[in-house]
Amino acid sequence: MFDGIAAALAGLADPRVVGFVALGALIGLIAGVLPGLGNVQAMAVALPFTFGMERLTAIYFLCAIASSSTFGGSVPAILLNIPGTPANAATTIEGYPMARRGEGTRALAISATASALGGLVGIVVLIAAIPVVQLVTLAFGPPETFVLVLLGLVTIAYAVQRNIIRGLLTAGVGILLSLIGYSSVTGVYRFSLGSPQYLWDGIQDVPFLVGVFGLSEAIRYGMQGGVLARTGAIAQTGFHGTLQGVKDVFLCRLTFLRSCVVGAVVGIAPGIGGSVSNVVSYAMTAQTSRDPLIGKGSIEGLVAAETANNATIGGDAIPTLAFGIPGSAAMAVLLGALTLHGVAVGPWLMKEHMEIVWVVVFALVAGTVLSCLVGFFVARWLARLTTIPTALLVPVIVVLILAGSFAVRQNFWDMVVTVASGVFGYLLTRHGFSLLPLIIGFLLGAPAEVAFIQSLHISEGSPLIFFATPLALALWLGVLACGLYPLLQRRPARGTAS
Amino acid sequence: MSRLRDGRTALLIFLMALTLYVLVAALGYGRNSRIFPLAIGIPTAILVALSLSAVWKPGLLARADVRFGVSPVVEEPEPPSATESPTRVLGMVGWLLLPIVGIGLVGFSATTPLYILVFGRLVGRVSWKACLLAAIVSWVFVVGYFDLFMKFRMFRGLLFGDTFPLL
Amino acid sequence: MPTRSLILAAILVLTPLADLAQAQRAVELPRTITFVVPFGTGGGVDVQTRVVARYLPKYLSGSPTMIVENVVGAGGRAGMQRVAKSKPDGSVIGATYTPDALGTQAIYGAEAGYDFGKFVLLTSTYHSPYTLSVGPKTPYKSLADLKGAGKPIAFCTTGGIDMAYAVIAAKVVGFPFRLVPGYKGAPVGTAAMIRGDCDAVTFGIELVNRYLGEGVRPLAVYAGERDKLWPNVPTAKEQGHPLELQINIVYLLPPGASAELADVFRDALGKLYKEKEFLDAIRATKFTPTFGDTKQTQQIAAGLMELYSKYAKDLREAAAPLR
Numbered sequence: 001m002f003d004g005i006a007a008a009l010a011g012l013a014d015p016r017v018v019g020f021v022a023l024g025a026l027i028g029l030i031a032g033v034l035p036g037l038g039n040v041q042a043m044a045v046a047l048p049f050t051f052g053m054e055r056l057t058a059i060y061f062l063c064a065i066a067s068s069s070t071f072g073g074s075v076p077a078i079l080l081n082i083p084g085t086p087a088n089a090a091t092t093i094e095g096y097p098m099a100r101r102g103e104g105t106r107a108l109a110i111s112a113t114a115s116a117l118g119g120l121v122g123i124v125v126l127i128a129a130i131p132v133v134q135l136v137t138l139a140f141g142p143p144e145t146f147v148l149v150l151l152g153l154v155t156i157a158y159a160v161q162r163n164i165i166r167g168l169l170t171a172g173v174g175i176l177l178s179l180i181g182y183s184s185v186t187g188v189y190r191f192s193l194g195s196p197q198y199l200w201d202g203i204q205d206v207p208f209l210v211g212v213f214g215l216s217e218a219i220r221y222g223m224q225g226g227v228l229a230r231t232g233a234i235a236q237t238g239f240h241g242t243l244q245g246v247k248d249v250f251l252c253r254l255t256f257l258r259s260c261v262v263g264a265v266v267g268i269a270p271g272i273g274g275s276v277s278n279v280v281s282y283a284m285t286a287q288t289s290r291d292p293l294i295g296k297g298s299i300e301g302l303v304a305a306e307t308a309n310n311a312t313i314g315g316d317a318i319p320t321l322a323f324g325i326p327g328s329a330a331m332a333v334l335l336g337a338l339t340l341h342g343v344a345v346g347p348w349l350m351k352e353h354m355e356i357v358w359v360v361v362f363a364l365v366a367g368t369v370l371s372c373l374v375g376f377f378v379a380r381w382l383a384r385l386t387t388i389p390t391a392l393l394v395p396v397i398v399v400l401i402l403a404g405s406f407a408v409r410q411n412f413w414d415m416v417v418t419v420a421s422g423v424f425g426y427l428l429t430r431h432g433f434s435l436l437p438l439i440i441g442f443l444l445g446a447p448a449e450v451a452f453i454q455s456l457h458i459s460e461g462s463p464l465i466f467f468a469t470p471l472a473l474a475l476w477l478g479v480l481a482c483g484l485y486p487l488l489q490r491r492p493a494r495g496t497a498s
Numbered sequence: 499m500s501r502l503r504d505g506r507t508a509l510l511i512f513l514m515a516l517t518l519y520v521l522v523a524a525l526g527y528g529r530n531s532r533i534f535p536l537a538i539g540i541p542t543a544i545l546v547a548l549s550l551s552a553v554w555k556p557g558l559l560a561r562a563d564v565r566f567g568v569s570p571v572v573e574e575p576e577p578p579s580a581t582e583s584p585t586r587v588l589g590m591v592g593w594l595l596l597p598i599v600g601i602g603l604v605g606f607s608a609t610t611p612l613y614i615l616v617f618g619r620l621v622g623r624v625s626w627k628a629c630l631l632a633a634i635v636s637w638v639f640v641v642g643y644f645d646l647f648m649k650f651r652m653f654r655g656l657l658f659g660d661t662f663p664l665l
Numbered sequence: 666m667p668t669r670s671l672i673l674a675a676i677l678v679l680t681p682l683a684d685l686a687q688a689q690r691a692v693e694l695p696r697t698i699t700f701v702v703p704f705g706t707g708g709g710v711d712v713q714t715r716v717v718a719r720y721l722p723k724y725l726s727g728s729p730t731m732i733v734e735n736v737v738g739a740g741g742r743a744g745m746q747r748v749a750k751s752k753p754d755g756s757v758i759g760a761t762y763t764p765d766a767l768g769t770q771a772i773y774g775a776e777a778g779y780d781f782g783k784f785v786l787l788t789s790t791y792h793s794p795y796t797l798s799v800g801p802k803t804p805y806k807s808l809a810d811l812k813g814a815g816k817p818i819a820f821c822t823t824g825g826i827d828m829a830y831a832v833i834a835a836k837v838v839g840f841p842f843r844l845v846p847g848y849k850g851a852p853v854g855t856a857a858m859i860r861g862d863c864d865a866v867t868f869g870i871e872l873v874n875r876y877l878g879e880g881v882r883p884l885a886v887y888a889g890e891r892d893k894l895w896p897n898v899p900t901a902k903e904q905g906h907p908l909e910l911q912i913n914i915v916y917l918l919p920p921g922a923s924a925e926l927a928d929v930f931r932d933a934l935g936k937l938y939k940e941k942e943f944l945d946a947i948r949a950t951k952f953t954p955t956f957g958d959t960k961q962t963q964q965i966a967a968g969l970m971e972l973y974s975k976y977a978k979d980l981r982e983a984a985a986p987l988r
Binding site: 030034037041042045165166168169172173175176179183185186188190191193195196197198215218219220222223224225389390391392394395396398399400402403406407410411412413415416419422423426427428430431432433445448449452453456 | 505506509513516517519520523524527528530531533534535538539541542545546548549582586587590591593594595597598601602606609610613614617618621622623624628629632635636639640643644647648649650651652653662663664665
């Protein structure tokens with residue numbers, strides 16, 4: 001297991017490698033900050049530039065990009081209520097209210113600290129899993145994935161706590177929207193709304209999320225005018241705000257640890273990434289938290305969201321390195337890079353190229369830490385964005401969102417979807433519907449269906465397959481715990497009409 | 499009639515139409531393709547119907563709705579202020595559609611600075627200097643970062659030879 | 666006289682080069698040429714095409730910049746449509762799997778948005794046979810065992826070429842089968858088989874080769890003769906079922922590209938696939954750099970069209986219960 005560490009570390013002693021790591025972290029950070037872009041696009045663009053690089057240098061560079069964009073995405077999520085990447089959707093719920101009351105610096109520092117520490121824990125999980133990485137990867141089949149996704153869907157039970165009917169209705173709509181498109185498990189193109197091709201791949205995550213969150217807020221800002229920070233000034237400016245933010249994370253130790261577990265477990269299941277861990281961890285925390293500020297700028301909620309999405313990164317690398325199965329889209333690009341540089345990916349990677357594994361580990365650590373350090377130092381400057389007049393912010397946000405949405409697959413209609421989602425998101429929130437159940441449903445609906453149908457194919461129709469392994473049973477316990485907790489914790493009360 | 503014109507009612511009608519579309523379409527698919535849509539769509543349709551009924555009979559929803567505790571993730575919305583009147587909302591939606599039309603016709607490169615200048619001056623009455631600065635910075639990002647550095651080949655516009663992809 | 670021989674040799678060597686240079690000059694190539702790949706970054710087509718894009722420019726006059734653009738969507742149709750709609754001036758070259766492009770057209774007809782027959786085929790590469798392999802928990806040792814299994818053989822599939830080939834092979838060999846679709850890529854499907862989700866997979870030889878250490882057992886190679894990679898694994902033909910199923914990457918120009926333009930690229934690709942440094946670079950990516958000229962490429966395409974046509978009914982029947 002420790003073969004190759006020396007070779008991997010030797011790379012970090014080379015100033016050129018360190019330079020590329022720093023450059024990669026910066027590219028990933030900027031890509032994360034710009035709504036619609038993320039580590040996948042940044043890595044894909046950087047890939048050709050790695051041709052002339054030595055193999056280990058190329059991997060350091062690309063992994064640094066992979067790990068730094070998630071924190072970058074929290075910046076617009078906190079300051080502008082626009083998730084920079086899908087993995088920052090839930091960050092907006094607590095981070096943005098904090099920014100509006102002038103605590104943007106503190107929120108960014110919380111995000112940077114939680115991201116750095118969460119990312120490190122995720123990587124520690126990766127290291128710890130190395131001896132059993134193939135067993136761990138094989139443990140997650142379609143039945144286990146289904147129960148895991150169900151666990152995520154059950155967190156809607158918390159998210160709808162205040163208004164069951166409206167909440168479940170929105171979640172249902174989110175799930176139905178996720179089913180649009182070609183289903184790889186049934187081979188049928190469904191709910192095409194008359195479109196012969198555009199909706200084949202369904203409604204894309206990025207255009208939908210940046211529209212629902214970002215453009216809906218742009219509509220609101222445009223009408224309200226003024227500046228974003230209600231106090232008109234930034235409270236806790238300077239390094240004090242940053243330091244307070246760092247302390248806040250250490251005060252939420254339990255939340256932090258739970259979020260690390262959620263992030264790591266979600267990361268290991270292939271195909272389910274940071275966007276899911278972000279919302280699920282947040283919803284679970286909101287379920288158990290006694291913080292009266294939950295939903296209105298709670299530190300605990302923000303810690304939960306930003307820890308989990310970074311802890312996922314280490315988990316994503318597990319199936320990637322164990323079996324050549326990309327744990328996320330970013331890992332798929334990394335696999336391509338490894339192949340281009342002559343490294344056969346698959347089960348023998350860990351047997352023959354342990355130094356590559358250690359390079360991935362160190363590069364993920366370096367990228368996470370570097371991007372968060374940048375975040376610490378620029379947090380107070382970035383927070384000043386909330387004092388810019390919305391009349392200038394709105395058109396800039398609109399243009400950047402549309403550019404990011406278009407950049408995903410260079411398809412003009414994605415921008416139309418973004419605008420439509422923005423209007424939809426605005427109307428929902430205006431009339432008292434929450435976006436959180438919509439997003440949970442949208443992110444988890446399709447994976448739940450695929451895993452469910454695949455499981456029934458494997459078992460030739462027997463539902464017992466969902467209870468056949470210890471992992472599945474353990475996950476069912478989690479489902480029951482998450483589902484019943486809100487019922488047991490508080491007594492139901494009849495309310496007035498919603 | 500005024501209840502029908504209420505924004506919330508219109509939204510619920512839209513959600514009902516969407517759900518019914520999914521249900522009707524699902525009935526035409528094979529077994530595996532319709533399980534999930536029906537399992538989710540039917541309860542969703544019932545919930546939308548309940549919400550719609552509450553427009554005329556508010557008491558109906560009060561009897562049906564059950565709340566658990568007071569920890570507010572979903573908080574009651576503030577009633578829309580005068581700044582968010584339907585007319586102003588439509589106006590803002592128009593401002594969102596404008597860049598789409600602009601990008602479609604002349605591409606990102608021209609639309610980006612023009613849109614920011616026009617919005618900043620007409621809507622916000624921001625100074626020319628500030629508008630120009632914002633326009634230039636955004637243009638540098640879109641053209642410099644997205645197009646030249648990241649090589650995303652941003653849409654150039656119908657008038658400059660680009661075409662829309664198939665729908 | 667030696668001098669005369671030398672001059673004659675020089676004329677013989679230089680004339681074709683001069684002709685080529687003249688042909689290339691007659692065909693003005695753009696300064697930037699884009700390879701459009703209808704799949705995501707990191708896959709077989711993408712990786713190999715990136716290596717081609719790096720080495721090919723020196724064989725083209727003006728040494729144009731060559732880049733790779735991944736145009737994903739609609740199961741590969743978006744990328745093919747981009748190529749089909751591009752100007753046939755040499756600025757765009759399509760790179761895709763022939764069976765994939767033809768299979769999509771066979772299923773969707775005009776709705777595919779392109780007509781493969783109208784593309785100008787250049788050359789093909791990566792002619793890799795498909796195989797049938799079974800998981801470590803299964804008892805099968807040959808194709809005959811599958812016939813005598815007494816139950817349908819379950820295949821983990823991605824829903825793409827491998828599914829079509831699994832169905833065709835089952836029909837030809839004559840064993841009952843069922844499909845477990847929806848796996849996102851061959852590595853995921855192979856890992857699923859190792860886990861026990863299914864009995865068998867039908868994927869390319871080079872990919873399955875990576876998993877032999879995990880207990881995967883190849884039963885047959887769908888090729889005319891045994892592969893160097895697996896000299897001990899019999900072909901389907903040796904087991905009584907002459908079936909050849911392969912994957913290959915084809916490079917093609919948009920419809921309407923001139924013959925002169927096509928010849929320029931064909932010549933360049935032909936030379937490229939003789940260059941040792943380039944071939945080593947492809948081998949370093951663990952793919953085998955084969956080369957098929959235009960005629961061979963056209964024959965492969967024609968053979969695939971015939972295959973899909975012959976088994977169209979079986980493919981539709983196999984897909985029906987999944988819906």
